[in-house]
Amino acid sequence: MPDGINIDYDGLIPNNVDLAGDARVRKALETWHPGYIDWWKDMGPEGFQESLVYLRTAIGVDPKGWAKFDYVKMPDYKWGILLAPKVEGRTIPFGKHKGEPAWQEVPGEYRAMLRRLITVQGDTEPASVEQQRHLGATAPSLYDLRNLFQVNVEEGRHLWAMVYLLHKYFGNDGREEAEELLARRSGHQDTPRMLGAFNEATPDWLSFFMFTFFTDRDGKMQLEALAQSGFDPLSRTCRFMLTEEAHHMFVGDSGVQRVVERTVEAMRDADITDPHDIAAIRALGVIDLPTIQKKINLHFSLTLDLFGNEISTNAANAFNAGIKGRYREDKLEDDHALLDATYPVLRHVNGQFVTEEVPALSALNLRLRNDYVQDCISGVTRWNRVIEKAGIGFKLALPHVAFNRAIGEFAGIHTDIDGNILDEAVWQAARDGMLPNDDDAAYITSLMVPVTENGKFAGWIAPPKMGIDNKPGDFEYVQIVA
Ligand code: BYC
Secondary structure: OOOOOEOEOOOOOOEOOOHHHOHHHHHHHHHHHHHHHHHHHHHOOOOOOOOEEEEEEEOEOOOOOOEEEEEEEHHHOOOOEOOOOOOOOOEOOOOOOOOOEOEOOOOHHHHHHHHHHHHHHHHHHHHHHHHOOOHHHHOOOHHHHHHHHHHHHHHHHHHHHHHHHHHHHOHHHHHHHHHHHHHOOOOOOOOOOOOHHHHOOOOOHHHHHHHHHHHHHHHHHHHHHHHOOOEHHHHHHHHHHHHHHHHHHHHHHHHHHHHHHHHHHHHHHOOOOOOOOHHHHHOOOOOOHHHHHHHHHHHHHHHHHHHOOOOOHHHHHHHHOOOOOOOOHHHOOOOOOOOOOEEEEEEEEOOEEEEEEEEHHHHHHHHHHHHHHHHHHHHHHHHHHHHHHOOOOOOOOOOOOOOOOOOOOOOOOEEOOOOOEEOHHHHHHHHHHHOOOHHHHHHHHHHOOOOOOOOOOOOOOOOOOOOHHHOOOOOOOEEOOO
8 A cells, every 4th residue: 555655666657646546547647658658769868778777766755765776777767656745734835825725636726827837847857858868979987877867767757747747637638738748859940848948959968067057956946946836746746856856966066076177187287277278278188167167158047047037927926826936935934925025136227237126926036046046156166166276266157147148137138247238249249258159069079979988987077076876986887788
């Protein structure tokens, strides 16, 4: 009998939601399953479907011991439906229903809103797998290859998580949305993924690390906000997804750090102190710090767009309804209704930046974005420590929030990375110095040569400090089968 903690592995779909006792949803998901496997084989990691990958698989939802590691062929990975345990007596933590019992069914009046949020969340998961599907061919080590695949299978599981909610709570509409989640394609001209950044290419491993640092961190923030939801099944689903998400951000954070480490080490060995001597640094086969900065500029700005408009009625409505909260809503000390509160918003008005106090309810996208920026800063600070320790006079930084934006207050303007407004001609001339250009891309591509020998790493990235699951440095994380 499922107890909400242990997972039922008997059927086709591992779960802790008693699928065995819910014939309708089980059948719906079993019908969806072949299409998912087809999608995974077509759009999942290219060239490694037969390989044995040392993956962690969830075996429970207890935070103290939820996963086990073993060699798995990715198409055989146990994509399961796992919700964090129910909190008895949970109430809606914010909005106009604050204090009422959390909903176990979808409230009719918020059906469309919930369906949209769940679909948007679901859409990002397969999108990222599609974006990363070619990276296996150029992995800098078996350790990194395994981490890529771990991220990929878990994004696949996150799609399952949202598809379960759609099938269970949204009837025919949910079924249709679930089908469409398998039909859209990242970057496709006619059927693209829903949000901008998920249609961008992830052409190389530095982009992958930036993506997992910056864009997966948007995932964390959005999941944190949805984990607060008064719709309890969504809250529980997101809470468990966050357990997995932490590793994805670790991959990005430590990945960028290892690139920086290797660069400053090579510079030191070659007695190069000028971080802007790009030709000399590239001759060492490592990625110069200014190019790393450009990648930060690109991925940070693309990800900021994912927070939507700074001033948003959708966000206000979702909060008021008790559907989507703030980051760590349960730790905040205010009235959790925000009806009289205001929030400062940086706006672009008549060619100038001005800070305006606006109703806090309508500024919730910005508030989440601000929390996100704080979270990003801690990573950049860690990377800078590596540079500082090596005695190199260079500091990585996040660009200004108005830089390179396509959504929100700054969509119609150009700025440099410090936020100085530029006219079109100056922007066009300066762009290549602030965002990765063709030369940068060609150089980085030239480094992307696969390394598949146990314990060996490409010359542009340092080995990690520790193995996964405490494995030794020469562990065979992927047994490659061509
Ligand atoms: N691109 O009021 P507005 C993750 C649309 S990442 C395209 O400003 P709202 C992951 C918007 O949909 C986290 N369109 O926005 C990471 C709306 O359209 P409609 C994913 C955009 O609704 C790595 C219109 O503009 N989860 O998990 O307040 C790997 C006006 O909207 C964009 C979520 O995002 C854009 N960037 O906020 C794997 C959580 N931005 O409805 C996974 C669920 C806005 O008028 N989603 N629009 O046609 C949401 O909470 C909200 O949909 C958004 C937008 C925050 C995305």
